[in-house]
Amino acid sequence: MTDLSTSNRSTAAADGGRRPVTVIGLGSMGAALARAFLRAGHVTTVWNRTAEKTTPLADEGASQATTVAAAVAASPLIVTCLTGFDETRAALEPAASQLVGRDLVTLNTGSPAGARDMAALATEWGARFLAGAIKDVPGAIGQPETLLTYSGDPAVFADHAATLRVLGGETVYLGEEPDLAAFYEMAVGGLLLPTLMGFFQGAAALQSRGLAAASMVGYTEKWLDMIKNLLPGLADQIDRRDYSDASSSIDLFLSVAAAEQEFASETGVDVAWQDAAWDRVRRASELGYGDQEISAVTEVLRPHRPGDDGDDPGRRDTGNSRDGTPSTVETSKA
Structure with a gap:
């Protein structure tokens, strides 16, 4: 068997330290990843189940692999960009024997459980594993402000940080647990749809009056800056479970609920998507948090276990706070 570690060092040295990389999955994001590697001077091999997607990248200098096994065999670093972990597993299974001694980095959306299962499978196949998450759009790949997070084998991140950094200047290692990148992606990603729905609701309301959606963009940007x-401060309150410093209390939020409904009736815009959120705000008020900061809604959302006194609005547990940030976070910037 070839000693990949020695072979990889020799190849990287001959190529000015730029290690060969294989990209599997060439949708909009996968193609953007491959182009970033090519621009940075990495020998890049590409494979996609639909072979014609490899042609534009081949025209830009990538090597086309005719099989996934050939794609895996071509490089010490395998980067996959498929829809989810199930699709990644299905794509790689025919090349499992080729993964022995190689490094696998997955860049897809998926659950923490899916990341843990993928890590176990990669180990079973004989590969080292790193799970990643991209927090931006394809057009942002390769930019200094683009954020990508990784978790898993620390040696894989250490060995390939320079290569991975070409995908985005904000390259962050969260820790050894393979599910951390997926966990944070799910936690942060929960903001996306509600935020967009709020914008779409506002746009629909404006258009009902003959006004352009574009006219609210500048104001929305200011609103998002405020948030x-x-x-x-909200995160600090949540970690301490102390919501007494209330500049925007739960009952203050509830005081505008009627106006929101009146606005919906006037414009004819469907705002039913908000109902579940308002229900949780009302529930928090019913539990006695009405005069406390809106962040106290977290107490309604969090899982409650036997002996948990989170329903007590007088609770002030400041002795066992945890900020939730992994102690092993390492940021690698361009």
Whole structure:
């Protein structure tokens, strides 16, 4: 068997430290990843189940693999960008024997459980494993402000940080647990759809009056900046479970609920998607959190276990707080 570690070092040295990489999965994001590697001077092999998607990249200098096994065999670093972990497993199974001694990095959306299962399978196949998450759109790949997070084998991140950094300047290693990247992706990703729905609702309302959706963009950006500035303080309250410093209380939020419904009736816009959120806000008020900060809604959302006194609005547990940030976070910037 070829000693891949020695072979990889020799190949990288001959290529100015730029290791060969294989990209599997060439949708919009996968193609953007491959192009970023090519621009950075990496020998890049590509494979896609629909072979014609490899042609544009071949025209730009990538090597086309005719089989997934050939694609895996071509490089010490395998980067997959498929829909989810099930699709990744299905694509790689025919090449399982070729993965022995190689490094596998998955860049797809999926659950923490899916990441753990994929890590176990990669180990079974004889590969080292790193799970990743991309927190931006294909057009942002390769930019200094683009965020990608990784978790899993620390040696894989250490060995390939420079290569992975070409995909985005904000390259963050979260820790050894393979599901951390997926966990944070799910936690942060929960913001996306509600935020967009709020914008779409506003756009529909404006258009009902003959106004352009574009006219609200600047105001929306200012609104989002305000929300961004609130997040550190809200997170601190949640970690301490102390919501007494209430600049925007739960009952204050509830006081505008009727106006929201009146606005919906006037414009004819469907706002039913908000119902579940308002239900949780009302529930928090019913539990006695009405005069406390809106962040107290977290107490309604969090899982409650036997002996948990989270329903007590007088609870002030500041001795056992946990900020939730992995102690092993390592950020690699361009």
